[in-house]
Amino acid sequence: MTPDRSPGLAESARALAAGEVTSRTLVERTLARIEAGRGPLLNAFRVVRAEAALAEADAADRELAAGGRRPLLGVPVAVKDDTDVAGEPTAFGCAGDFPPVAEDGEAVRRLRAAGAVIVGKTNTCELGQWPFTEGRAFGDTRNPWHPGHTPGGSSGGSAAAVAAGLVPAALGSDGAGSVRIPAAWTRLIGIKPQRGRISTWPRPDPFQGITVNGTLARTVADAALLLDAASGSHARDVHRPPALTVADAVGRDPGRLRVALSLKPPFTAVPARLHPQIRARITELAGQLAALGHEVAEDDPPYGQIGLAFVPRATAGIAELVAEAPDPALLDARTRGAARLGRLLGGAPLRA
Incomplete structure (x- = not known):
């Protein structure tokens, strides 16, 4: 520091x-x-x-x-x-x-x-x-x-x-x-x-x-x-x-909160688990919140296939920005690939 x-x-x-x-x-x-x-x-x-x-x-x-x-x-x-x-x-x-x-x-x-x-x-x-x-x-x-x-x-x-x-x-x-x-x-x-x-x-x-x-x-x-x-x-x-x-x-007492402890990664098309160290730290934090008097319960939001909504929007945005770049050839290959995908997904799939 x-x-x-x-x-x-x-x-x-x-x-x-x-x-x-x-x-x-x-x-x-x-x-x-x-x-x-x-x-x-x-x-x-x-x-x-x-x-x-x-x-x-x-x-x-x-x-x-x-x-x-x-x-x-x-x-x-x-x-x-x-x-x-x-x-x-x-x-x-x-x-x-x-x-x-x-x-x-x-x-x-x-x-x-x-x-x-x-x-x-x-x-x-x-x-x-x-x-x-x-x-x-x-x-x-x-x-x-x-x-x-x-x-x-x-x-x-x-x-x-x-x-x-x-x-x-x-x-x-x-x-x-x-x-x-x-x-x-x-x-x-x-x-x-x-x-x-x-x-x-x-x-x-x-x-x-x-x-x-x-x-x-x-x-x-x-x-x-x-x-x-x-x-x-x-x-x-x-x-x-x-x-x-x-x-x-700032500084206002929030009262007793209901806190959901979710251990499910949201951006996965196939089953995935948290790394043990990350899981342990999140669980430790949940314990600290409970010790402060809050209600903590393990619960996963219904993420569904969130990527189906996220990927078209994200890559279409990248495609728009790449089109404005003064020299797209200088961009990372992954960026150019994301832009190509965005041009494909940015029409009817995005509006759907």
């Missing part, structure tokens, strides 16, 4: 509002941590916005000095490289010469409206397909707890950056575990919210409704704070849930 870890999101916002630190100082320290973690040591970032971030920090300091107050005013954060940041390319883990985009995505626009300073874009595997973060475009992203291991994926760069203390929190995205897997593998809080809670615009319904934006942080309170700051809809989003403030639920 990085000895010089960033303070948490809420603590950074508090210290800035109290005048105990400047945004420039926080951003300079963040950029120094990112630089120290470049290359094979951690490799969390695809794009670092050093000059732009410092300019944004100076603007935040002027606003703070004038008495301005916003939830994340002057706080440095990162976003996954599937999210548009004006003036930067969105490569989504792919090799090739991607042009800079003209406008912020809606989630980034809302983070800026909350006062956040976007320090960079984090690494992800090609088009978010795999539960690890590596690729020919950028190399391997490392797990800060175990550098010989992956931080998971596909939001592994965001998870590595937060877990290593480079930034206090980061945005990720999740269709089949891409926030939750890295959170579990790097000891973070990862939230996959409902569709539309955080806008995915300019993609109104990515991967045919599978993928949503979510948050990664070191505490529940910080994950909720970032979720609230990024939440909200674009006028053309497909999914537009009513507004709510999730931070209001």
